[in-house]
Amino acid sequence: MRIPLFLYKIFKYEYWPWWMFYLPVLPYWVYLSLKNRSFAYFSVANPGIDLGGFFGESKSEILSLIDKEYLPKSISVRENSDATFVKKELLHEGINYPIIAKPDIGERGNDVSKVNSEKELIHYHSKSHFNYIIQEFIEYDLEFGVLYSRLPNSERGEVSSVTLKEFLTVTGDGKSSIIELMQKSTRARFQIERLKKEMGNAIQRIPSNNEKVLLEPIGNHCRGTRFINFNHIINDDLNRVFDEISLPIKGFYYGRFDLKAKTIGDFQKGNFIKIMELNGASSEPGHIYDNSYTLLKAYKDLLYHWKRLAEISAINMRAGLKPVSFILIVKIYWKFVVLKNK
Numbered sequence: 001m002r003i004p005l006f007l008y009k010i011f012k013y014e015y016w017p018w019w020m021f022y023l024p025v026l027p028y029w030v031y032l033s034l035k036n037r038s039f040a041y042f043s044v045a046n047p048g049i050d051l052g053g054f055f056g057e058s059k060s061e062i063l064s065l066i067d068k069e070y071l072p073k074s075i076s077v078r079e080n081s082d083a084t085f086v087k088k089e090l091l092h093e094g095i096n097y098p099i100i101a102k103p104d105i106g107e108r109g110n111d112v113s114k115v116n117s118e119k120e121l122i123h124y125h126s127k128s129h130f131n132y133i134i135q136e137f138i139e140y141d142l143e144f145g146v147l148y149s150r151l152p153n154s155e156r157g158e159v160s161s162v163t164l165k166e167f168l169t170v171t172g173d174g175k176s177s178i179i180e181l182m183q184k185s186t187r188a189r190f191q192i193e194r195l196k197k198e199m200g201n202a203i204q205r206i207p208s209n210n211e212k213v214l215l216e217p218i219g220n221h222c223r224g225t226r227f228i229n230f231n232h233i234i235n236d237d238l239n240r241v242f243d244e245i246s247l248p249i250k251g252f253y254y255g256r257f258d259l260k261a262k263t264i265g266d267f268q269k270g271n272f273i274k275i276m277e278l279n280g281a282s283s284e285p286g287h288i289y290d291n292s293y294t295l296l297k298a299y300k301d302l303l304y305h306w307k308r309l310a311e312i313s314a315i316n317m318r319a320g321l322k323p324v325s326f327i328l329i330v331k332i333y334w335k336f337v338v339l340k341n342k
Helices: 005-011 018-035 059-063 083-093 118-127 178-182 192-204 236-246 264-269 295-318 326-338
Strands: 074-077 099-103 113-115 132-136 142-149 158-166 169-171 212-214 226-229 254-261 273-279
Touching: 018 295, 059 074, 059 132, 059 273, 074 083, 083 118, 099 118, 113 118, 142 236, 142 264, 142 295, 158 236, 158 295, 169 178, 178 192, 236 264, 254 264, 254 295
Parallel strands: none
Antiparallel strands: 074 132, 099 113, 099 132, 142 158, 142 254, 158 226, 169 212, 254 273
């Protein structure tokens, strides 16, 4: 007997709405705000990023701060750009299909697409009423979320969260269609209605026995990606790798790198890695959404990171930086999250 999805939404916190998950720990944020005498203390955590990277920051501007050695080839596209100009820019930069297109300002995987052809690019461009980024699609098998932080008065930082992202797939049995295989997976069942629209008739295809079918190439939790706690690989060597990546980034002290790596060994050495995004003060330690985690342990790890963020912010405030008004934070959040999702 299949368990109804609404029961998973009740008893598995990884499926809770964000406000339900955060509500019980809201008093701790209030405590940190009072301690730092500002409800927007986090806005000074990363002076080199608008609002510390809370919301509304430009992905392309942040990526421009990172050594190009670690970045995929990319171009920035303005909302009113001509599609012909975009195609010429891709050719000039040597970016071939498939590519990843995503809003320059956006959250939680909204409007992120893998684009496989010029026809698909023209379609994406025509419906994109926002500035966006195009990145080459990196074929590396592994994708990680790495939360790194450093106190402003220290030359050494720490990696405190490593999340391996397992993309949504089904494995064929030679008899069942893709949609039938999805019905057998709880994680896939949450994505059926969306993928029926995106895949069309292809969702009725019957994969061969043991054939793995990738359903979602975007490594975002709300699009079916499984987050796996990989903190066991954190060591001094990994801390040094991210010190080397992060120290040259002016005004950056706290955030999560979303990256791809060729192998785990390469990742630990800082070889063959490509950083897709860098998020700032609003970054979550993704490992807490591992389905083997308990809610209490998730809260414990979350509050550790909030305390770390507050400590960094306090040091920056003592150095003379001033947080923005909390009213501005509310306005930014309303503009980029509430209104956009209506």
